[in-house]
Amino acid sequence: MSDKLDAILAAAHDHAMTVIAPNVDAWNRAGTWPREASDAAGAAGLTGLYAPEDWGGQGLSLADGIQVYEQLGLGDGAYAFALSMHNICTFAGCGYGTDAFKQRWARDLTSGRKLANFALTEPQSGSDPMTMYTRAQINGDGTWTINGAKAWVSLATEADVYFTVVKTSDAPGHKDMAMIAIPADAPGISFGPLYETPSYNFLPMSEMYLDNVVVSEDNIILPIGQGFQGSLMAIDIARVSIASGCCGLMQSALDTALSYSKNRKMFGGKNIELDGIQWMLGEVATDLEASKLLYRKAAEALGTPEGPLMAAHAKRFVPDAAVKAANTCTQVLGGMGLLQPYGMDRLSRLAQMLRIVDGTTEISRVVIGRAQQKRAANLPDISVPKGFGETDDEAAPLVAE
Ligand SMILES: Cc1cc2nc3c(=O)[nH]c(=O)nc-3n(C[C@H](O)[C@H](O)[C@H](O)COP(=O)(O)OP(=O)(O)OC[C@H]3O[C@@H](n4cnc5c(N)ncnc54)[C@H](O)[C@@H]3O)c2cc1C
Numbered sequence: 164m165s166d167k168l169d170a171i172l173a174a175a176h177d178h179a180m181t182v183i184a185p186n187v188d189a190w191n192r193a194g195t196w197p198r199e200a201s202d203a204a205g206a207a208g209l210t211g212l213y214a215p216e217d218w219g220g221q222g223l224s225l226a227d228g229i230q231v232y233e234q235l236g237l238g239d240g241a242y243a244f245a246l247s248m249h250n251i252c253t254f255a256g257c258g259y260g261t262d263a264f265k266q267r268w269a270r271d272l273t274s275g276r277k278l279a280n281f282a283l284t285e286p287q288s289g290s291d292p293m294t295m296y297t298r299a300q301i302n303g304d305g306t307w308t309i310n311g312a313k314a315w316v317s318l319a320t321e322a323d324v325y326f327t328v329v330k331t332s333d334a335p336g337h338k339d340m341a342m343i344a345i346p347a348d349a350p351g352i353s354f355g356p357l358y359e360t361p362s363y364n365f366l367p368m369s370e371m372y373l374d375n376v377v378v379s380e381d382n383i384i385l386p387i388g389q390g391f392q393g394s395l396m397a398i399d400i401a402r403v404s405i406a407s408g409c410c411g412l413m414q415s416a417l418d419t420a421l422s423y424s425k426n427r428k429m430f431g432g433k434n435i436e437l438d439g440i441q442w443m444l445g446e447v448a449t450d451l452e453a454s455k456l457l458y459r460k461a462a463e464a465l466g467t468p469e470g471p472l473m474a475a476h477a478k479r480f481v482p483d484a485a486v487k488a489a490n491t492c493t494q495v496l497g498g499m500g501l502l503q504p505y506g507m508d509r510l511s512r513l514a515q516m517l518r519i520v521d522g523t524t525e526i527s528r529v530v531i532g533r534a535q536q537k538r539a540a541n542l543p544d545i546s547v548p549k550g551f552g553e554t555d556d557e558a559a560p561l562v563a564e
Pocket residue numbers: 248280281282283284288289290291314315316317318368516519520521522523524525526529
């Protein structure tokens with residue numbers, strides 16, 4: 164591991180332990196994004212992980228930088244998620260944005276002075292982004308006019324710029340999609356009421372409405388034709404980042420269970436001495452080790468042809484393991500696991516949220532299933548014995564009549 168990565172991971176660990184963990188319950192009660200905390204994350208180098216050093220970023224590879232969320236996830240998975248989205252937008256802006264965009268935004272984004280988020284989902288379409296109604300009309304004067312509505316926009320009202328995926332025609336399909344950065348102060352942008360989410364209420368989320376919003380073409384991040392593929396790449400990075408954050412969440416659940424269980428007296432000994440409890444804790448520990456190996460391998464694969472499938476494997480397996488870990492560790496605490504100060508309920512809800520965001524577990528299964536279908540096509544045939552469906556008559560009964 165490089166000295167630089169060591170230092171960033173140590174800074175992220177310190178941020179989780181001293182800034183996030185002690186304050187997250189208060190943030191949730193206040194229901195507002197902790198801007199001082201994200202400013203501190205910026206000062207610690209956590210808001211420009213993959214952006215080039217020339218623009219004030221850390222210049223880390225995706226494989227290295229993604230490990231930061233494992234550390235941040237020790238403090239809170241939703242906070243880790245929000246910073247991961249900011250980092251992905253910053254990576255895209257610094258990598259693919261126009262020179263004018265970089266001059267205007269790059270240093271503010273890498274330093275965390277300004278925050279960014281990604282707006283793809285719409286009220287009628289989450290898993291099915293092809294059904295997109297947000298339209299950009301290309302004007303002759305170097306501007307685009309955008310109309311539409313986005314949903315589930317994280318950091319809504321708090322981010323300074325929204326990397327928004329739009330269609331540029333009514334033609335079906337994704338070939339006309341583009342991504343354009345819309346500044347929060349652009350006339351015509353507005354937000355709906357904030358969603359209420361008891362376990363991560365500090366993360367503002369709402370619908371975002373675009374009513375004749377005019378943006379300079381300087382703000383095009385992914386031109387027409389690249390919007391969909393580029394968004395898929397961003398989502399793959401997000402999926403692996405979520406898996407990384409889930410590992411921090413699992414470690415946090417496990418450590419709480421261990422700390423409690425070694426002190427809880429029962430049957431003349433301690434809870435942790437019971438075989439049944441050790442099996443439960445051991446299973447969580449194995450799932451955690453497997454999850455770390457999987458997300459790190461997936462992070463290495465990003466940008467290669469295996470990237471999308473490996474990201475799907477990580478997003479399918481790790482949040483499920485995190486839900487199981489949070490619930491199992493709650494069980495280890497018995498009734499105490501249900502009480503607010505132990506934080507286990509928050510971890511269970513967060514893990515469930517991480518199963519949904521940036522492509523649900525089911526969508527990951529679809530990606531993995533299609534890859535298996537492709538692999539099957541290249542494998543030798545194994546003939547199906549007569550009577551087991553090998554017949555020209557598709558309507559043949561399953562059993563003899
Ligand atoms: C906390 C949070 C933050 C978010 N932040 C953002 C953000 O910043 N920007 C953004 O653009 N979006 C964001 N999202 C949206 C998120 O990506 C979507 O919620 C997600 O893609 C699922 O879409 P949906 O909620 O519309 O569910 P739907 O697409 O309506 O799915 C409903 C159910 O159907 C299942 N399903 C769908 N297709 C299939 C299939 N082919 N086979 C089997 N089952 C299927 C799903 O798995 C799910 O269980 C956020 C969501 C959450 C929860």
